[in-house]
Amino acid sequence: MSEPDTEVVVRATGLVKKFKDFRAVDGLDLVIERGMIYGFLGPNGCGKTTAMRMLTGLLTPTEGSVEVLGLSVPKDAETLKYRIGYMTQTFSLYGDLTVQENLNFMATIYGLTGARRKARIGEVMERYDLTDLKGRFAGKMSGGQRQRLALATAVLHEPQLLFLDEPTSAVDPESRRHFWEQLFDLVDGGTSIVVTTHFMDEAERCHKIAILEAGQKRADGAPKELMAAMGANVVEIEGPNLRDIRRRLLGLDGIMAAAQLGARLRVLVKDDVPDPETFLKEKPETDGATLIERVRPNLEDVFVTATGEGRQ
């Protein structure tokens, strides 16, 4: 491992993955630095999982090169496997084995033996609240419990880099919050984490994210930076007949997108419009609105501007 690379854990250039004629990942460049949680945000089928699988060596890229922890992938994938952890999208431990047996199995596969194995398993069971569940069959546990077990097995061998593929899609919000706390603990301990998600609130917790669509990276950076550099201002409108207002607004120049959130209409106005609040108030299309006010952008707005119809 060369010295300049120690701060970069993942470097991918011109990554392409073709399945027959379909380009699941299409020219992806990534630089992921040590000690952060890096999120792939995107809708289903955008190539998040495919990209992640190429980074771990599960899939061979059609084009492009990948370097993870200074190792060339997929060439050195087997060496890499001792140094990374991976949590699959669907629960993939053995449902007919107990928590203890699953942990024993995975620890031995990763080369932990004897007292060290015992100590390490005790440690992760303690940390992820599995001690009371150790005799339980993994197949008979709840979504949150399974997710804790999956994370515990993924970090058993103390990997430097952890890949999590939609880790929270099968758990309740409470467990999700708790899970993210645990991820931050891991980062504090020096682990770098790559995570895919389609939840905005999760993406917002990442140190950096890449927004993916149709196999391409639409934007990347820290969520705050992305919000600041969005190229649009956000105005919320309250009032009756919001659906009509929305329909009328979408035809206007300078309006990027509009979406209803409960009793409010969230409108993205291009940032070349100098005063978006007044701009909207003066338009006849907003007649009947009781309140028009500028609000802070969130990651969903970034996502909307970066992808789909909102993209320029």
Added chain:
Amino acid sequence: MRSLSRISAIFFKELAQLRRDRMTFGMVIMIPLIQLILFGYAINTNIRDIPVAVVDQSQTGLSRILIQMVEATRVVKVTERLTTPEEAEAAIKAARVRAAFILPEDLSQRIARSPAVGLGTPPSTDEETSRPVAQWIVDGSDTMIAGAIKALRSMPLSELNRQAPNRSTPTFEVALFFNPEQITAINIVPGLVGIILTMTMIMFTSAAIVRERERGNMEMLINTPVRPLELMIGKIIPYIFIGLLQTVIILGLGHVLFNVPFGDRTFDLFIGTLLFIGASLSLGLVLSTIAQSQLQATQMTVFVLLPSILLSGFMFPYEGMPVIAQYIAEAFPATHFMRMVRGFVLRDADLIDLHRDVIWMCGFFVLGMIVAALRFKKRLD
């Protein structure tokens, strides 16, 4: 060292899963038990009591005695008495009987001239006087039934004359080694070891890799540093023990129920069985890397199982097959095992006598493991 501990991790994992799968575990014991009892008693190539019809057109004391003599052979059993050959044909067609015994009106004259009666009449040379005593009409579609009745063709009839049977001197003397009483079970039971092992061993392992894939464990497994060969070896070890257990059940029970000898070649038998188990397991693993689902794996198992039963020499003599079929049969581990197990148990042969089968089985095992390990990709594409 790491390799060994990983193999043992996979071994204990398989063992734990197998222990919890009560149904499979039960079948490991029940399949050999039931099949041994069923086939050991049921399969019999010494055919007895074939149902036949009698058409007695002569209706004499002589004809009745002749019928009794034929029945006394125990080969046939008279179940119907009919009056015309046409009725007899109809009975055969309707499968009520497998053959009909037709005694002509001039039975007494024919018997008087027959050399089988042993009256010292010189052998006839002309058509008129060299006619057989009576006729059999046989459903010849089943060659075994036909063969059994054909064996009655030259039955001696000297008893008809209240004479002691002739001390006839056969052209050849035939000494039957290894199974002088011609008990079918003695040949079937050791062969059954081969069939049951083929079935269970290939069935278990052909599902082994596919099951991990179907249950979603594969994606996690290929993300670990486990090597394909370690996975393969770890997965087959539990089944080696199961195979040996089944062999003990079959041969042990075969000894108790059917007096099948163990032979003195316990060590040779152990090594031979081990090799066969290894070859079958590695074949199963190869199938497992080809199959996409457990259903496909099962279908492939049946595809291997049928020729193993029919071509291996278990049911029909290997030598009776055309040369091409013999070559095909050689490809199946069961054919070699059939030769080995019967050799060790019945003929007191040893590994050296059967070294060609031993070498072939070793080669098959090693090749199978290599192919399976090479075919198993730690990739998803």
